[in-house]
Amino acid sequence: MNDTIPDLERLRAELDRIDRELIERAAQRQRVVSEIGRAKGFAGRQLRDFRREREVLDGVRAHAASLGLDADVAEALLATLIEASLTRQETERVVLAAQGQGKRALVIGGAGRLGAWLVRFLDSQGYAPLVADPAVDSASEGGFSDWREAPEDVELIVIAAPIEPSRKILEALIERAPNALVFDVASVKAPLVDGLRRAASTGLKICSVHPMFGPDTRLLAGRHVLLMDCGHAGALAEARALFADTMVELVELDLAEHDRLMAWVLGLSHALNLVFAATLAAAEIPAERLAEISSTTFGRQLGIASAVVAENPRLYFEIQHMNPNHPGVVDGLRAVIEELARALRQGDEPAFVELMQRGRAWTKRHRDASRDAANRAHGQ
Template sequence: MDIPQLRAQLDQIDRDLVYLAAERQRIVAEIGRSKRGTGRPLRDFKREKEVLDNVRGHAREAGIDPELAAGLMELLIGASLTRQEQDTVRALSQGNGRRALVIGGNGRMGGWFARFLDAQGFAVEIGDPTGAPEGFARRERWDAGPLDHDLIVVATPLRPAARILAGLASHRPPGIVFDLGSIKTPLRESLQALQAAGVRTTSIHPMFGPSANVLAGRHVILIDTGNRDALEAARALFASTTAVTVEMDLDEHDQMIALVLGLSHALNIAFTAALAGSGVAPERLRAVSSTTFGAQLAIAEGVARENPHLYFEIQSLNAHNGPALTALDEAVHTLLAAVRSGDEQQFVDLMSRGRDYLHALPE
């Protein structure tokens, strides 16, 4: 057979693959409806492992790389979870026509939360002077009208969030109020003011960005600010998803975020700054990229595209950031000293300490 004929065969196989994927999604939707009817959780890790193990076995029989087959199946499983989760969020309708105001809802994360609430059946209004996502009612000022919503979400940067939360305390809205801030210590006084005013308030931190389509394996941190009713209401918003909720107090949150966000952001900002100062074109680096460099560059590129003002807030406003950045500074200086002085043992000890720490963590 000549090349055009072989390519025609490939085209037919590609069409078949697409239609088979569509048929798989149809069956997935049926499974999702069945799960909703019986109250079973959306995600079944045991079943996912069975599917991947089976696919690897089929791949060996077919004479192809088992990990290639598993990778393709993981993409399909991710698409399946997305379909089931979105259908379930809509079907369970946590909102039931209740009203929500998203202050800062024209921002990226505010817009995500507005769409998330809309999918649950909330009647969502946006309070944002810069505009609103298409299809949403809007007020230019958050306080330019009644604040009698069932839910008020503050999705602005930290400094205005502190002012808005304090302002809400003076208005004493009857609904539940919470923020989406990446750091909580700068909001402490405002959250305490809301509590003192008798407002049902809590604080949450979605540990994902606005591009998240499915919450499988994602975490949502719930901060206990003294009102269990508000905290459980916030938790209930994610009950129909596959997100994992983690509860902690305000100070523990910021201590953890100093490492989870502050340290990781600092590493990647320094990495891209060092590359920018190297004088070597990015295309040239990609041409000789190693596995480690490629993985690091992909993470760093994501960080580099984010809002630098938000990232500065995460670094500068977290009262618990100091020890993490100090530890990073000390580790870099120890590394440089070991390399420059030719102290191999110091270098080995530094790597061994990190290896032992990571190997002590559970899988």
């Protein structure tokens, strides 16, 4: 017993030493990553090279196997390091490009979660960001509780307010006619369409943008930003240029098509997760009991649902209620639930199987289409 305890302490000390070396090597890797990013920038090459990533991961798996280490563990470790590397390279390229150097940007709604992300993003580009938000103290430097108190001589105005205030802000901007690029980032465009088009017709340099990611996002690779032309082609080009030094995928979309697609992409996914969480809340089984016996599928679904219901409920209500296409989505969801209930009630196994096969076929088409789109985007 006396021999075992000192041996355990020695082994723990050895493990601590190895862990420190791992961290030191990871930090060294990040320094090399920065140099690679700069070299790619000077050569005009894309930051992300999927073929190279696959070569690295395949090599790591083979090396891990030769050492008796689980290849999946090795790949997961390197995949995390690669993502950290890409995040660092992307951030450094944006800073180095300094697109906003010497310019000012006004973010209306800049104290909100997405607004704050936009403030950080523009700041990294060299812009001097001004934040207008009712939650901001006007006495703070660069802060304004009323956007109308902010300076008019800015090069960029981003409307990141809730949808109804955004509509009113847009109307006021038409009257003010600023000499700046203007765009909104609303998740639903229907209440803004008339104002956006009227603003463009008056000569305002305006377009519409929709970042398809949350405010906690750091790496933009694999993310999408939707760009919509409102009638001023120059505005679209300038908005596109804001993201030119990132790895985000820019998708041009017809303004009239936006809400129809978002009803399914956002509306359905939000509704499903809200229904999932609310159904559990109404169940007679306590959460504590289910926590003791969670399955893999339940845990994954609960994780997604938890993230959804933790968001701003007023914003999520706007996304559902203000989208004119939401009734079709809710009706479609109701029809499938009734179809499932009928199959179970009647013991109709073929109908149940057909439901699963239908869903499997659609998700496969989506997966294949996503892979093909990624390959095209990266010239593969």
